[in-house]
Amino acid sequence: MGVALSDIVEGKIIELEYLSGRSISIDAYNMLYQFLSIIRQRDGTPLMNSKGEITSHLSGLFYRTARLLEKGIKPVYVFDGAPPEEKTHTLSEREKKKIEAEKKYEAALKKGDLENARVYAQQTSRLTKDMVNQAKKLLNLLGVPWVQAPSEGEAQAAYMAKKGDVWASASQDYDSLLFGSPRLVRNLGITGRRKLPRKNVYVEIKPEIIELENTLGSLGIDLDQLIQIGLMVGTDFNSGVKGIGPKKALKLVKEGKTAKEVYVEHGMDTSGVKFAESIFKRPKTTNNYKLEWKEPDEEGLISYLCGEHDFSEERIKSTLERLLKEYDVKGSQAKLDRWFG
Numbered sequence: 001m002g003v004a005l006s007d008i009v010e011g012k013i014i015e016l017e018y019l020s021g022r023s024i025s026i027d028a029y030n031m032l033y034q035f036l037s038i039i040r041q042r043d044g045t046p047l048m049n050s051k052g053e054i055t056s057h058l059s060g061l062f063y064r065t066a067r068l069l070e071k072g073i074k075p076v077y078v079f080d081g082a083p084p085e086e087k088t089h090t091l092s093e094r095e096k097k098k099i100e101a102e103k104k105y106e107a108a109l110k111k112g113d114l115e116n117a118r119v120y121a122q123q124t125s126r127l128t129k130d131m132v133n134q135a136k137k138l139l140n141l142l143g144v145p146w147v148q149a150p151s152e153g154e155a156q157a158a159y160m161a162k163k164g165d166v167w168a169s170a171s172q173d174y175d176s177l178l179f180g181s182p183r184l185v186r187n188l189g190i191t192g193r194r195k196l197p198r199k200n201v202y203v204e205i206k207p208e209i210i211e212l213e214n215t216l217g218s219l220g221i222d223l224d225q226l227i228q229i230g231l232m233v234g235t236d237f238n239s240g241v242k243g244i245g246p247k248k249a250l251k252l253v254k255e256g257k258t259a260k261e262v263y264v265e266h267g268m269d270t271s272g273v274k275f276a277e278s279i280f281k282r283p284k285t286t287n288n289y290k291l292e293w294k295e296p297d298e299e300g301l302i303s304y305l306c307g308e309h310d311f312s313e314e315r316i317k318s319t320l321e322r323l324l325k326e327y328d329v330k331g332s333q334a335k336l337d338r339w340f341g
Contacts, residue, residue, distance in 0.1 A: 003230040005174040008246045009215055011186060011208030019168075019207070020072035023291065024185060025157035027171035028077040028146065029127060031189040032135060034172070035060025036125035038190065046125075049310040057131050058309060061138055062301075062316075064189055066323050069144075076166060076291055077139055077146040079132060080153040081284075141301045143294030147286075155179045155283035165291060168209065177212055178230045178280045180223060184210045221253060227280050231259035237276035241266050296323060 039056035040046050046056040068075050139146045149156035157169035158179035168183035169176050176184045187207045216222060221229075232249040234240020241262055244252070252262060259277070263270045298320050305311040 003174050003178065003235045004233055005177070005230065005246050008219060008229075008250055009174060009177070009210060010218075011184075011210040013206050013208050016068070016071045016073065016207060018209075019185070021074075022167040023074040023076060023165075024068075024188070025147070025160045025166040025169045026075050026077050026188065027154045027157050027169070027173070027176075028079045028132075028135065029153055030171045030173060031064075031077075032057045032061065032127055032131070033125055034189045035064070036127065036131075049308075053309070054131070055309050055311070057127070058134060058138055058305065059311070060189070061135055062142070062305065062311075063319065065139070065142055065144060066319050068188075069142075069323055069326055072326070074293055075144055075170075076160075077135075077144065078153040078157040078160070079136070079146060079148050081148060081150045083151065138301075138304065141297045141304055143296050145289075145291050145293065147289040149284075150286050151284040152179075152279075155279075156285050157181070159283070159285040160289075174210075175230075175235065175280075177210065177215065178223075178227050178235075179283055180212070182212050184212070186210065219250060221250070225253040227277065228253050228257075228259045230280070231273050231276055232262055235276055235280075237279050238272040241268065296320065298324065 035057045036046065036054070039060050046054045047059055049055050065075060136146055147156060147160070154169070154171050154173060154175050157166075157171065158176045158181035160166045161169045161181045161183060168185050169181040170185040170188040172186055172189075174184070185207055186209075187205050190205055212223070216226060219226070229246060229249040231238060232241050232244050232252065233246050241259075244262070259273045260270050263273050301320065302313060302316055305316050306313040
């Protein structure tokens, strides 16, 4: 879910082509959950193979990554490690909401209310260890690097962008900014025409980029104050202060207030905000990674996706045919240099 800063942080709408030739560290869990939520049948049932195994995450990961590669974008996926202890409450609350959504989903199905059934089904997505391992195997076959974070994947992705090993990090959450990512790309996994829930209305979703330095400048604050705003509003690691949204929090930090002081004023325990602040300022990260993009394993991908998971061989081959044009199949040294130089 992340910290809610949309009321004060604005992004610049871009086309995918704007990111061509640039490397992007992607919060893998964040994107895989999007695929599990969105890629479903009309009644909310996720895609499955003949063995009854969910394949929505593989479908989204393959076709989305292929599209990014076709556009000349160099993705690297960053996977979560062990969550911080402070996130236990957040994870527990999320699980309760999923259980409640499952009850509503079943009730909607019994009524024949497919539209609401699909909405509730999207809220029940769970990413298992098997799914994560399947995603990593698929990325290996695609020749796309992935990084195992020691803790929060979003923190590691931001760290890689801060180091300059990638141009930007990508996530739907604004936490990346609090972790110090110089550039945050949103909507990278959900671009295209999307139907609004419970409405017969479709909207075109495009990627947007948020630059940390410009954001801080427009708000008239520094990174530490942005972190204080996040702590007041609430993050995955602390509950925030009831009644304080991003606009009010911005006003308070400009008055010189810290999150801890606001907690005290509201008679709240400050231990939670202290732990959360340390996570954003001193996140667990690693330098143990190597970013190398390779040519996709066409035979391996067809065997894995079609042979093991019942994907359409025609569609997979068609996508790979387009993708392989980016890997010097026509003898273009310029393309080769772009990918492996």
